[in-house]
Structure formats: C-alpha cells, structure tokens
Amino acid sequence: MTVLRQEYPRPQLKRNSWVNLNGEWDFSFDDKNVGQTEHWNENFPDSLKINVPFAFQTKLSGIHDTSFHDVVWYRRKVDIEVNESQKAILHFGAVDYHSHIYVNGQLVKEHIGGNSSFSVDITDYLSDDNEIVVRAFDPSVDQTIPRGKQYWCEESASIFYTRTSGIWQPVWIEVVNATYIKQVRWTPDIDAGHIRLELEPSQLVDSLKINVQIRFKDQLLVDDLLLLNDGYLDRSFNVRGHFVDRSNIHNDGWYWTPENPSLFDVTLKLVQDDTTLDTVESYFGMRKVGTNNGRFQLNNKDYYQKLVLDQGYFPDGLLTAPSGEDLKKDIELAKALGFNGARKHQKVEDPLFLYWADTLGFLVWGEMAAASEYSEKYVERMTNEWIEVVNRDYNHPSIVAWMPLNESWGISRVNHEKRQQAHSMSMYYLTKSLDETRVVFSNDGWEHTKSDICGIHNYSNAEQVKANYETLEKTLSIKPANREIYCEGFSYDGEPIMITEYGGIAYTVEDKGWGYSSVKSSEELIEGYQAVTSAIGSSELIHGFCYTQLTDVEQEINGLLTYDRQPKCDIEQIKAVNDTINNHI
Known part of the structure; x- marks a missing residue:
C-alpha cells in the first residue's frame, strides 16, 4: 500500500524527528465482540490489511466496507529505540469512538471521543520487539454519541452520510527527552x-x-x-x-x-x-475577535464574514483528506470563489486544515460534531470531548468562533425544556471559560439561549429573504423550520445577526441527488446564487453569511463544486457576486 498522509500532523507543536505510523496495519472485524475475552491484544487473529489513517468504510483504506461493524482491531509492529533518558510518546489524531490502546499486550490508554486527539507515554511498555494494538468501539446506532453527519442507518440518506469508524487521523511516535x-x-x-x-x-x-x-x-x-x-x-x-x-x-x-x-x-x-x-x-497570529454595536469585529474594525459551509468529506476518504494538499486546495478554492472563511460543519477538522487556514488567511468557525438525542450520558460525552477540542485548537488564529451546538441537534426540546436550556447555556459558558478570545454560539440556526452572534438558517428564495430582513421585528419573528429564533425566556440583546445557512441550490453534473432548491444549468446556478446572496447583502440588519455549501457530499448535491472538487460554474462569477457584498462597512 502507498503510504499517504506523510506530513507532520501537529504544526502548532512541531518536532523535526518523528516516526510516521500511517500506512499498512493488520486489521480485523470483531462483530461478535470476543476480542477482549480472547485477548486479541496479545494474540491477534488472522487479519485483513488496512491503510491507516483511513477508516474501513473508505476506498483508501483498502477495505471499503460500509456495513455495520461496531468493534474493530488494529495491529502494527514498530521499531523504536529509547535510551534511559528518553520517552516514547504515541500520538493519535483521532479514533472514532471509544479506543483501547495496547503496547506489547498491555493496556496503556483508554480514550472516549471520536473527534479529539490524545497521546500516551509508552516508554515503560517497550521491549526489543514492539507491537501496538488498537481496539475501537463505535456503536453504529447510538444517537447520544457526538457523531455529526455519520448516519445510524447503513445506507446514506438526506443530510446524513457514510460512517467513519476507528482510526481516521494520523498516528505517530516521538522519541523525546524525559524532560520535554x-x-x-x-x-x-x-x-x-x-x-x-x-x-x-x-x-x-x-x-x-x-x-x-x-x-x-x-x-x-x-x-x-x-x-x-x-x-x-x-x-x-x-x-x-x-x-x-x-x-x-x-x-x-x-x-x-x-x-x-x-x-x-x-x-x-x-x-x-x-x-x-x-x-x-x-x-x-496577532488578531482580536469581538463584537460591537451589532457587528462582528476583527482587530477592532467591523468585518463582514462571507463564509461557505464546508463539511470536509472526500469521495475516497470520507472525513479523512487523502493529503494535506487536499486540505489546502479546499481553502484555495473557497478563496477563489470569493469567500473569506468557512464554517466547518459537523466536523472537528484536521489540524493541517487549520494550519493552511492560518497560513493562507481563512476564517474558520470551529463546530462540534453533534449527537441526535439528549441524555445524561450525552451531556458527559459532549462536554468532555468539547473541552479536548477547544484546548487542542486554541492556538490557531484562523478560528474566530466556536459552535458547540447546531440546530438544536441533541437538544430538540430546548425551546421550552429548562434542562436542555441549561445545557445550551452551560456549553456557552464552558467555552467562554476555556477561551475568552473568540465569539461563541450556544446554538446555531434557531432557538438561541445565550450567544455572541444571532445565527439564523433560512433556505427561502431571494424575494422571501429580502422581505424577511427589512426590519428587526420581522427578522426576529420569522420561524425557520418552524422554530423560534430565541428559546422561551430568552431574547435578542443586540448581538450581530448573520444568516449562517442559506442557498443550498442543487445542480447535478453527473449524479442524482437533492438540495434545498434546484436549477438545471451552470448559468441558473450563478443567477440563483447572485439573487439570494445579494438579497442578504442588501439588508442593513444582516452582518455576515454562510452559504450552503462548498462541495457536494454523497447524495447532497448543493455544492458550488462537485464531490471531487470540480467547479459547477464559473468561479470568477461567484467571486464577483461576493466581492460586491460589503454591507455598508
């Protein structure tokens, strides 16, 4: 197998010497969940081969099996030399969802959370002949797990896509001094x-x-x-x-x-x-994020955000980009379209994407992968993992907003249920307690409790959009998806108002699929984009937008680009529309 993902995975804390563990690993399904009782950590069974860091559901993994397999195992032999003054640190970019890490048969780490990174000192477990084994448990139908767009049914449908299980971000080892x-x-x-x-x-x-x-x-x-x-x-x-x-x-x-x-x-x-x-x-990067007088500010100046919704899926790798260059290319394409940032939708993005956003100049809204159902266990899972996510990505200047919750996913009764409102508020204040340098949403789209930005989702046509945002009273009275903008007991308090999802115009180049509206040609796509975006831009009340979306994803074909990143229309014409939107700043 060709080893992909050879870039250093953590650019904010980079060492020159490291051991890349991406590439071929032994792999086995454990559909009967017998691996622990049969001690697969010591006696790995006859197995398949998998190309890490690609999930077994992907083409690039070499397996490409999209059926349910809740428990999977990995094994790789490694040659690591450590002297008495050194430590060997094993790093995982992400393993979905509940992982057990073994070195030479011994459990060295247990981690819960499919979106966050973790590390473990494996020095005391090393020998002359070293073997790393990973058990990953990813319950396919548990809707209280923060899984984002990964569907709990075997076949993708509507806004939900193929699951990603097990190792899906790079794995590497660093040998460092005991004091590092x-x-x-x-x-x-x-x-x-x-x-x-x-x-x-x-x-x-x-x-x-x-x-x-x-x-x-x-x-x-x-x-x-x-x-x-x-x-x-x-x-x-x-x-x-x-x-x-x-x-x-x-x-x-x-x-x-x-x-x-x-x-x-x-x-x-x-x-x-x-x-x-x-x-x-x-x-x-030296930058300051805030709000003032109902407007978002960057470096103490009003700044109009022209964002694109980016779900970060790839045809052959799903949530895992084939290379760092693919992550860079997505940003370059979005900038060429005239967008100055992206809302990373329902995905905690690879640190290499954030590196390229920092380097190329691209705003990012960091969003947590949501659960679908509320429970006490969900609250524990969500909170613990979100803390890890915010702490990991805190240093990236490109991230200007945190969005722990979206469209009341996981908190479907938040409009009237005090407990779920408390959770929404707690996620806002928890995030603020970890990071006071960025704006934070309690929920996006509707049913806000406390948020620094009033984000509204509206997939209406241009005429309706223009009519919706003529006055503040009308803006706050519209019910997207028949949901109130603010929960019971909460109200607008002067925060910037942005349309954080709109458009979704479907134009199919090859495959059939769906969108929030549809057109039959590239010309109609440009016309539709211009009409609805200009309607938003003409409003004195709206101070930023996020268009749905950058690329097609599986059956959802409302991207400006196809799933394999081919433009559906003239990029320059989309950019020309975006360049005209200044919203009186």
Whole structure:
C-alpha cells in the first residue's frame, strides 16, 4: 500500500524527528465482540490489511466496507529505540469512538471521543520487539454519541452520510527527552502589542530554562532565556515594540487577517545548563475577535464574514483528506470563489486544515460534531470531548468562533425544556471559560439561549429573504423550520445577526441527488446564487453569511463544486457576486 498522509500532523507543536505510523496495519472485524475475552491484544487473529489513517468504510483504506461493524482491531509492529533518558510518546489524531490502546499486550490508554486527539507515554511498555494494538468501539446506532453527519442507518440518506469508524487521523511516535515541552498556548493582545505564552514542561528539573525566539518575516524580535521555577510558565512578550523597522509599529501590517495573514514564527528550546533537551517550532497570529454595536469585529474594525459551509468529506476518504494538499486546495478554492472563511460543519477538522487556514488567511468557525438525542450520558460525552477540542485548537488564529451546538441537534426540546436550556447555556459558558478570545454560539440556526452572534438558517428564495430582513421585528419573528429564533425566556440583546445557512441550490453534473432548491444549468446556478446572496447583502440588519455549501457530499448535491472538487460554474462569477457584498462597512 502507498503510504499517504506523510506530513507532520501537529504544526502548532512541531518536532523535526518523528516516526510516521500511517500506512499498512493488520486489521480485523470483531462483530461478535470476543476480542477482549480472547485477548486479541496479545494474540491477534488472522487479519485483513488496512491503510491507516483511513477508516474501513473508505476506498483508501483498502477495505471499503460500509456495513455495520461496531468493534474493530488494529495491529502494527514498530521499531523504536529509547535510551534511559528518553520517552516514547504515541500520538493519535483521532479514533472514532471509544479506543483501547495496547503496547506489547498491555493496556496503556483508554480514550472516549471520536473527534479529539490524545497521546500516551509508552516508554515503560517497550521491549526489543514492539507491537501496538488498537481496539475501537463505535456503536453504529447510538444517537447520544457526538457523531455529526455519520448516519445510524447503513445506507446514506438526506443530510446524513457514510460512517467513519476507528482510526481516521494520523498516528505517530516521538522519541523525546524525559524532560520535554508538553503544552504550549498562545494568546494575542493586539491592543497592548503583547503575545502571552503559557508553557508546560513534562516535569521540573534543576536549572531548567526555556529559550524563546520569535521572528516576524525573518526579523528576530525576541530571544529570551527564562528560568522555569515551577511546572508552568506564563509570560508575555512585547512584539510590537520590538520591531526594528519602526515604520511597522503604527500600521496593521503585523495583524493577522484573511487579506494579510501575517504569522510570527517561534522556536522554543528547553535547556538545562548547556544541554538542549527539546526543540519545537510553533507560530502565532496577532488578531482580536469581538463584537460591537451589532457587528462582528476583527482587530477592532467591523468585518463582514462571507463564509461557505464546508463539511470536509472526500469521495475516497470520507472525513479523512487523502493529503494535506487536499486540505489546502479546499481553502484555495473557497478563496477563489470569493469567500473569506468557512464554517466547518459537523466536523472537528484536521489540524493541517487549520494550519493552511492560518497560513493562507481563512476564517474558520470551529463546530462540534453533534449527537441526535439528549441524555445524561450525552451531556458527559459532549462536554468532555468539547473541552479536548477547544484546548487542542486554541492556538490557531484562523478560528474566530466556536459552535458547540447546531440546530438544536441533541437538544430538540430546548425551546421550552429548562434542562436542555441549561445545557445550551452551560456549553456557552464552558467555552467562554476555556477561551475568552473568540465569539461563541450556544446554538446555531434557531432557538438561541445565550450567544455572541444571532445565527439564523433560512433556505427561502431571494424575494422571501429580502422581505424577511427589512426590519428587526420581522427578522426576529420569522420561524425557520418552524422554530423560534430565541428559546422561551430568552431574547435578542443586540448581538450581530448573520444568516449562517442559506442557498443550498442543487445542480447535478453527473449524479442524482437533492438540495434545498434546484436549477438545471451552470448559468441558473450563478443567477440563483447572485439573487439570494445579494438579497442578504442588501439588508442593513444582516452582518455576515454562510452559504450552503462548498462541495457536494454523497447524495447532497448543493455544492458550488462537485464531490471531487470540480467547479459547477464559473468561479470568477461567484467571486464577483461576493466581492460586491460589503454591507455598508
């Protein structure tokens, strides 16, 4: 099998030396769920071969079986050498859903959550001949699991698609010094001109220091050596005042925006006396997100968001992109269409996508994969995994919004049920407690409790859209999908109003499918897009939009691009429409 996904998987904390475990693994279905009692972690059965990190449901996995298999096992032999002063850290980008990780027969990690990353120190379990075994349990029909668009029926239908089970993001090992950089967190403050660094080493040893080097466009701004007196560093650096070229101080050239995605490059070296224990490369962007007077702001200026809904599915890999270049290409295509960002719909996206969004200049709304039904177990699952997601992706400047809930999925009675309203509120405030630098939704589309943005979903035609948003009273009285904009007991409080789903115009190039409306030609698609987008843009009340959607996905054919990323119409004409929408800013 050809090894795909050879890029370093975690660009915000990058080491030069690493072992890529993508590629061929032994694989076995465990439909009778006997693997644990029969100790497959020690005696792996006769097996298939699978191409990791692609789920067994995908073509790229080499298996391409879309039927129900709730329990699957993986095995791979690895050659790892670790001396007495080193640690071997095993990393998983994502395993859907409940995973057990074994090394040489011993359980080393159990993780619940199909969207978040995790790591484990496997040093004490290594021998001369090493074997990694993974058991993944993904209950196909459990609707209280945060599964997003993965369907609980065997055949895709409506807005739901083929499931992704087991390992679906890269796997790798890093051999590091026993004292290494465990976590890095960047928080920009453009008003003060400071960047805040929070850093955690794996352990505290005598005379431990961190060398921080910050560069902007090859200009060295900071080169500090700081003593780590305890197991945590919290230090701010004045990056604005360090500019050698003083002409840069009073302009916005060092801010991160989609139009000018300026990034600061960082080298972090953990040192003890004259010995370098660990070196990582990182980066950050100086940008500020907020709202003021009913408008979204980027870097203290009103900014009109022109987003596209992006579900991040690929024909041969489903939720897993064949390569980092495919993730980059999606952003390039969206920008060519005139969009300045994307709402990553019902998917926690690969960190490489976020890297390219940071680098190319592309706003991202980070959205959690939703469950379909509410229960106490759902609340536990959702909350724990969301914390991991927000913490993992906190450093990416491209992410400007967090959306833990969408269209009342999992909270279908939120309009009137106090318990579900409490959950909606708790997700808003939980997210704020983890990250005060971004806007947060309690729910998107309708039935808001507390949200920084009033996001409304409306798939009406252009005439209806124009009529809907002529006055604030009319805007708030419309019931999309027969749902109230705000839950009982809650009301609009001056937050920016955005149409966060609209359009959905279906035009089929090859396959049959569905959309929220349909046209029969490329010309009609452009005309339909122009009509409804211009109607939104003409409203004084609406301050941003998100069009459905970037690409077709399986039976849903309302993309501006086909499933394999071929334009359905003239890209330049869509861009021309978007370029005319400034909404009086």
